[in-house]
Amino acid sequence: MRPPSAAASSSSMAAPPSSSELMRVNRIGSGFGSSVYKVQHRPTSELYALKEISCIHENSIRVQMFREIEILLDVNNPNVVKCHDVLDHNGEIQILLEYMDNGSLEGIHIPYEPVLSDLTRQVLSGLFYLHSRNIVHRDIKPSNILINSMHEVKIADFGISGFLEQTMDLSVGSISYMSPERINTDLNTGQQNIYIYRYAEDIWGLGLSILELYLGKFPFSGRNWWSVMTAICMSQPPEAPSTASPEFRDFIASCLQRDPSRRWTVEQLLRHSFITQYELKVETMDYPSQLIR
Numbered sequence: 001m002r003p004p005s006a007a008a009s010s011s012s013m014a015a016p017p018s019s020s021e022l023m024r025v026n027r028i029g030s031g032f033g034s035s036v037y038k039v040q041h042r043p044t045s046e047l048y049a050l051k052e053i054s055c056i057h058e059n060s061i062r063v064q065m066f067r068e069i070e071i072l073l074d075v076n077n078p079n080v081v082k083c084h085d086v087l088d089h090n091g092e093i094q095i096l097l098e099y100m101d102n103g104s105l106e107g108i109h110i111p112y113e114p115v116l117s118d119l120t121r122q123v124l125s126g127l128f129y130l131h132s133r134n135i136v137h138r139d140i141k142p143s144n145i146l147i148n149s150m151h152e153v154k155i156a157d158f159g160i161s162g163f164l165e166q167t168m169d170l171s172v173g174s175i176s177y178m179s180p181e182r183i184n185t186d187l188n189t190g191q192q193n194i195y196i197y198r199y200a201e202d203i204w205g206l207g208l209s210i211l212e213l214y215l216g217k218f219p220f221s222g223r224n225w226w227s228v229m230t231a232i233c234m235s236q237p238p239e240a241p242s243t244a245s246p247e248f249r250d251f252i253a254s255c256l257q258r259d260p261s262r263r264w265t266v267e268q269l270l271r272h273s274f275i276t277q278y279e280l281k282v283e284t285m286d287y288p289s290q291l292i293r
Contacts, residue, residue, distance in 0.1 A: 016085035016096060017041045022050065028103070029143075038099060048084065049100070053093040069095060075133070079126030081146060081156040100146035100154060105209075108142070109216030113248050115287055117278040119145075120210050120251075122153035124275070127202055128266045130155070136198045140205030141177040142212060151287055175225050175232075176218060179204035180258050184233045200260035203269070207255025211240060214248070247274040 022039040025047075029036035034053045041048065053065075072083040082098040110116055123145060130137060137144075137155065144157045175183070179201045211219050219238035222228035237256035240249040251274035254264040269275065 017043075017046075017048070019087060019089055019094065022048070022096075024050070047099040047101075049081075049097040051095040051097060053095070054091070065093065069093075071135075075130075075135070077126055077129040078152065079122045079154050080129060081154045097156070098154070100148045100156075102147045102149055104143045104156075105145045105147065105213060106141075106143035108213060110213045110288060111216070112288060113214075113245055113274075114278045116210060116214060116248075117274055118151075119147075119153050119213075120206070121270070121275050121279070123155060123206060124266055124270050126153075126155040127206070128270065131199050131202070131266055137202050137205070138182075139177065140202050140209060142209050145209065176220070176228055177205045177208055178232065179260065180233050181260050183229050197260045199265070200263045203255050203263045203266070204260075207252050208238075211238060211252050211256070214240065214244065245274075247272075247277065250274070 021042050023042055025038040025040055027035055028038045028049065034051055037050045037052070039048050039050045040046070066086065066088070069083070069086045073086070075083065081100065083095060084098070085096040087094040087096070105119070110119070123140075127137070127140075137157075139157060140155070144155065145153060146156050147153050181197065182201055208219060220228060220231045220235070222231050237253075237258055239256075240252045242249075251269070251272050254269065254272065257263045264272070
């Protein structure tokens, strides 16, 4: 059953597929209280991703989460995964999403700066759109950056992780990409514009994700949540290796500043030389085989 407000918000566009018309193909992801399935719309053979969330039991949180997800139905940007519908099905929250056939960037090693520049530019474009609409992702990490066979890169899972945190214990995976000021709220003391600093959370997650893709491993060390949190808050932010270009090293440093007021904004990063120097070469760029599945 679709919540009434969700039905109203989508009444001006083509009706999304009903749950009875969707056939599950296989499970393509899981974690943090949810599972994601590849599904096919029987009448058209169109493929979608269906995200099921089953851990939200408190009614007030469910209502609030529905309201938040309904906002996402109006999000329309080529670098943000499209949300087609939200359903309340037998006590589970179901979100029907655009299907990205090459999956996420989790576990991918990309030591090629031109390719990383193109991927990063697309993520920044999506973040620019979200931030301009006062939407903060709060969970930018490789598993939430998806790519398709056309090499289109899109941000996923925005607006959802914050609600799941209210109902589940945080895992090392969810903590690992948090900014220092989000873990240690004392670092927020004296900030004049809290809204601007909220956006800085996404810049930290982006820098950490791009550096991880370059290195082929997570930049911080730690085997449990405490050691990871301590490293994020107490250690010097990780840097790109000396073998990387000066442009890439500076880009990473511009993202991974412990003080959020010193992190570059999305607009500034889109003008960074690491991004601009490769923009005209995108059409002839060769993507590594691990991104072509």
